[in-house]
Amino acid sequence: MHNRLSCSDCHFGFSSEEHPVRRFKTKRDYSVATSEICRRCHFDKYTRTLEGIHYNLLTQGNLKAPVCTDCHGAHSVYSGRKEKLANAKKCEQCHSEIYNIYSKSVHGGALISEHNEDVPVCSDCHSAHDITDPRTLDFRNTVPQICGNCHANKAIVGKYGLSTDVVRTYLSDFHGVTLGFYKKQRETLTKPTRSIAVCTDCHGTHNISSMRGVSLSVIKANMAKRCEQCHKDATGNFPDAWLSHYEPSLKKASIVFIINRAYEVLMPIMLIGLLLQILLHVWRYAINR
Amino acid sequence: MEYITKDTYIRRFSISRIIEHWLVAIIFISLVVTGLSQKFYTFEPSMWFVMKLGGIDAVRLIHRITGLFLVFLTVQHIFIASFGVIFRGWRPTMIINKNDFTDAVDNLKYYIGLTGQPAYCDRYNYKQKFEYWGILTGVLLMIITGLILWHPISITRFLPGEIIPAAKALHTNEALLIFLLIAVWHIYNSIFSPDVFPLDTSIITGTISRERMLGEHPLELARIEGLNPEDICRQQQSVTVNSDSKIVPVIRVSDSEKLTPKTDTYTDTIL
Numbered sequence: 177m178h179n180r181l182s183c184s185d186c187h188f189g190f191s192s193e194e195h196p197v198r199r200f201k202t203k204r205d206y207s208v209a210t211s212e213i214c215r216r217c218h219f220d221k222y223t224r225t226l227e228g229i230h231y232n233l234l235t236q237g238n239l240k241a242p243v244c245t246d247c248h249g250a251h252s253v254y255s256g257r258k259e260k261l262a263n264a265k266k267c268e269q270c271h272s273e274i275y276n277i278y279s280k281s282v283h284g285g286a287l288i289s290e291h292n293e294d295v296p297v298c299s300d301c302h303s304a305h306d307i308t309d310p311r312t313l314d315f316r317n318t319v320p321q322i323c324g325n326c327h328a329n330k331a332i333v334g335k336y337g338l339s340t341d342v343v344r345t346y347l348s349d350f351h352g353v354t355l356g357f358y359k360k361q362r363e364t365l366t367k368p369t370r371s372i373a374v375c376t377d378c379h380g381t382h383n384i385s386s387m388r389g390v391s392l393s394v395i396k397a398n399m400a401k402r403c404e405q406c407h408k409d410a411t412g413n414f415p416d417a418w419l420s421h422y423e424p425s426l427k428k429a430s431i432v433f434i435i436n437r438a439y440e441v442l443m444p445i446m447l448i449g450l451l452l453q454i455l456l457h458v459w460r461y462a463i464n465r
Numbered sequence: 466m467e468y469i470t471k472d473t474y475i476r477r478f479s480i481s482r483i484i485e486h487w488l489v490a491i492i493f494i495s496l497v498v499t500g501l502s503q504k505f506y507t508f509e510p511s512m513w514f515v516m517k518l519g520g521i522d523a524v525r526l527i528h529r530i531t532g533l534f535l536v537f538l539t540v541q542h543i544f545i546a547s548f549g550v551i552f553r554g555w556r557p558t559m560i561i562n563k564n565d566f567t568d569a570v571d572n573l574k575y576y577i578g579l580t581g582q583p584a585y586c587d588r589y590n591y592k593q594k595f596e597y598w599g600i601l602t603g604v605l606l607m608i609i610t611g612l613i614l615w616h617p618i619s620i621t622r623f624l625p626g627e628i629i630p631a632a633k634a635l636h637t638n639e640a641l642l643i644f645l646l647i648a649v650w651h652i653y654n655s656i657f658s659p660d661v662f663p664l665d666t667s668i669i670t671g672t673i674s675r676e677r678m679l680g681e682h683p684l685e686l687a688r689i690e691g692l693n694p695e696d697i698c699r700q701q702q703s704v705t706v707n708s709d710s711k712i713v714p715v716i717r718v719s720d721s722e723k724l725t726p727k728t729d730t731y732t733d734t735i736l
Contacts, residue, residue: 353503353506353521354521357506357515357520357521358521360516361521368520368522407618408618411621411622413621413626414617414618415626417621417626417627417628417630418626419630429627429630431627432634435631436634439634439639439642443638443641446645450646450650453592454650457659459576463578
């Protein structure tokens with residue numbers, strides 16, 4: 177990719193007259209030091225890495241933390257966007273355990289066996305340069321947004337017959353609404369430390385599997401366990417309080433559906449009736465005067 | 466006979482009813498602002514309000530505690546009203562009867578000009594009864610669904626899980642319905658109606674002018690003054706009806722209404 181650059185664009189400070197000797201303890205020390213050169217051209221990416229967890233580890237003295245060349249290569253530089261699988265493979269070099277789990281998930285499986293480019297790889301959720309610690313509450317709170325990037329996008333998930341309602345139904349229910357308020361509160365007030373169930377709490381993270389063909393009893397049993405983690409003493413019926421991303425209809429949650437429709441009819445009728453009464457009353461008063 | 470002037474005032478509400486009204490009003494407003502800001506969570510002012518009160522958890526706590534006050538007020542209201550009617554001989558003036566439906570029709574006819582006389586109403590007219598029962602049943606629904614939403618785990622121990630989203634749907638829709646009923650109907654009738662504008666002071670002073678009683682509650686006025694309803698209605702006619710009107714008012718008095726005059730002019734009728 178860098179075939180238009182000459183050697184001295186990166187290896188500067190040398191000429192035919194002078195070739196100073198520079199000493200590094202290890203080869204790794206040299207790699208870390210020279211990766212700083214990339215910022216001469218890629219300043220935007222460089223500044224973003226400064227906020228990332230890898231750079232943070234590096235400054236703490238962990239030389240295993242990756243620098244530019246570890247992911248992008250040195251002399252054989254290529255874009256990380258080029259191929260998703262190759263992108264994920266870079267992360268595998270250090271995070272092989274997670275990569276193994278990911279490769280068996282619905283996303284990883286499709287990527288590896290079908291070369292499906294719609295699925296997310298590591299960097300789609302964790303970003304590439306400004307990777308933040310995923311164990312923080314702030315990262316958790318962005319999960320619905322991360323999943324929503326694809327799962328609320330009909331152009332992407334529509335192809336696979338997946339509903340884009342999943343994000344909206346989550347955000348408009350108890351968990352989603354509370355999360356919305358918490359996110360705002362964390363910007364302004366005393367920060368709430370309670371974590372709210374997000375997509376990954378029920379669906380998993382790297383091990384996400386398809387819900388297709390899973391029997392209802394298995395889903396229910398899993399749900400009960402998930403609910404119990406936050407809602408102590410939740411019994412068998414409790415998971416049904418969550419409508420499993422279904423929009424109420426005559427088939428699913430028919431009581432909720434009927435209540436909502438009934439009020440949609442009742443409320444305008446009442447309001448129009450009252451306003452009509454008021455208008456007639458005022459009109460009669462005006463005539464009588 | 467005592468000389469009746471235009472400025473004669475008649476007691477309508479006892480002090481306990483006035484206090485009750487204003488306590489309910491304060492609690493209603495608190496529940497509306499803490500509840501509707503949760504319902505319309507994407508609305509920018511709701512977000513601002515929730516942040517001002519210290520976050521969503523604080524708002525939910527306030528909403529629930531305030532709800533408990535409403536439970537108390539509702540229970541005492543039903544208890545006192547039932548006790549008064551059953552043991553103390555209060556007239557159940559809030560009970561809906563046949564006359565309310567005919568009154569509504571008569572009034573509509575009057576409004577559109579088919580008759581020359583409005584309906585002759587008793588202590589509470591059909592509009593007030595509609596509002597009272599609408600709010601009372603609505604509040605009972607709010608209390609039941611509110612308690613379900615407060616304790617979903619205990620409820621689902623013996624009821625199906627779908628009861629929770631169903632309770633939420635009822636709670637949130639009924640809240641808006643009650644809010645609109647108060648904001649449109651109650652506020653109109655107590656502030657903007659030409660009958661009372663700029664303000665119906667009877668729930669502040671506890672009294673109402675005889676003139677308004679004659680126009681709005683003639684049957685009760687007849688009872689208070691120990692007169693025949695016909696006489697009172699004739700008085701009302703002389704005030705409101707054009708001289709050329711040939712329409713003779715029909716007075717409906719239900720069987721339960723005894724026309725014998727009462728000696729005490731005021732009883733604390735809650736209903």
